Amino acid sequence: NGLSCVKLTFDSGLLFATNKSDLSSGAMSDLSNFSTVLKGNSDCDVAVIGHTDKSGNDNINIPLSQRRAESVANYLKAQGVPYAQIRTVQGMGSSQPVPGHENNVKDAANRRVEVYLYASEAMIKKAEAGTL
Secondary structure, three states: OOOOOEEEOOOOOOEOOOOOOOOOHHHHHHHHHHHHHHHOOOOEEEEEEEOOOOOOOHHHHHHHHHHHHHHHHHHHHHOOOOHHHEEEEEEOOOOOOOOOOOOOOOOHHHOEEEEEEEEOHHHHHHHHHOOO
């Protein structure tokens, strides 16, 4: 929506094993806690962005990163987060490595999902109307 967002961090790091899109127990715990926050703040939307390390090529990495993002989004939905709050679910492949982790092909830090929190359209309209 053109507004700045907040990149969230989780204790588990929302990291994945090589060539996998399954959530770890730590990731599920973190996402369960986060889902409670989201359900209590319907004026916040979420973008879920999946990534891979540099092993493999785009034909493998882009779908894998998409599956990772979908794993996170689907888990949030299963915890009761309204579908409408999850505005973006996208896989970026290996195109956006973590700074400082660009050169190691199989760097675990790059096998991740990032979650961004930003104002929903409803919140923007309330702010513009002075009713926030």
